[in-house]
Amino acid sequence: MDLSAVTAARWVERWECQQQRYAVDREERFTVIADVVEQATRGSRDPLLLDLGSGPGALAARLAGRLPGAEVVAVDADPLLLELGRAHYGGGARARLRHVRSLIGAPGWLDALGLDRPVDAAVSTTALHYLDRDTLAGVYRDLAERLAPGGVFVNGDHIRPDSPAIRDLAVDLGRRHAERNLAFTHEDWQSWWKGAAADPELAPYLTLHDTACHPPCADADLPVSTHVALLREAGFREAGTVWQYGDSRVLAALR
Template sequence: MTDLQIADDTAERAYWEGWQRSWDRQQGWYLPDREERFRVMIDLVEAVGGPAPRILDLACGTASITERLLARLPQAASVGVDLDPALLQIAEGHFRGDQRLTLVTADLRDPDWAAALPEGPFDAVLTATALHWLDTDTLLRLYRDLTGLLRPGGVFLNADHCPQPGTPLLNAVHKTFEERRQLAESADGVLTWAQWWQAAAADPRLAEAVAARSAVYRDHKDGDTHTAEWNIERLVDAGFREAGLAWRSVSDAMFVAVR
């Protein structure tokens, strides 16, 4: 490889690394404990799958979960599935040449979405702050789908928005605190969701994928939000042997289900 090729390769890696870190920072603006929930998630994956688990990164986005998984467990393998062409483009660029990650485009709202996946089973299915976009009927069908993708003893882990309706005073105090934190971080240059997408649309290399994203999500509607307890009960109803709480903050929770 010539010096020019090395320089080009270094610049290419830096470009995608920049977008990956920008995404992480934007997500952290909303989720200050994001890395903590990832740590707990991967702790459980290692406990169940050992040093070389095979995982499904569900609604993977830029594959942030996979990045943490592979840094911690270098022998792991991941299949990342998402519908968003812009986020998948960033993931593809960031993981270019890494054979441990396979990226798949599929719509979780499609009952046949799993047909696009490589053959299973998986040791774990992992997802974060994504499934709350689904309506209740689609989410329940997805839970049933996952029982057929995991090996016996495998786990499903979902970290998402799970409000606690029984603690309105605590919820209000926490909301005020988070708004103050976000205001301070915005002053320090952290982008909001809308600002991040504006920046991506202005990048010539991402503009086409961002435009395609608008078409993909043309009919998108907000999903249904449920408590952690509701999700735990529904996972058992879907066929998991047991389910429980793995991590909790005031507004979010991570629950785990064992196949």
């Protein structure tokens, strides 16, 4: 049975609030990422875009709204989050927004997306930090192989500076910023999932959970120079920071 739109809207709203606890500048990140994608795809009438680790698909939906001619694929491993996204964001003017289940970094993960042409842009927010260095390097290589020449990869996440002393300053700035914006008043990750487990309408999707839904978080905490080096090694010609507040950062890499 499909989720009702009312139920999906309620749980997506709670998800968005919960995410604000961990990324107080999430909406600004979304805007920056969409700006980069719009600029990079300005010559294409129907660009193909990927949102990696999309959750319900807030960023994917914003990209679909910003670029009406685009085909946007929201990619996540969690069946509940994907179904919430389909029920809340799917259809209507966003009929070209698809939600696809795939575990990013697993063997053949891109094959599950049913792509029939090169990708123009791939994006991610607060999702790839759980990958260990080797898996992340593999994901960067996979993306470089699938992106069209001139394509872009944009990643918004907590990515630390190289200097430990500067990192400490950046983390402190981020903490102060979060406190001023009352970020810690939002419910946390565990609370959201506990609430979802108590909702009988969500039960059929929670039974689909397995070890591939939430892989162990490696928490590699790689510095920005390592991300840039891995991107260059993967085949991107340029990579660097386009926005930053504290240790919250948006990286862009050009194919």
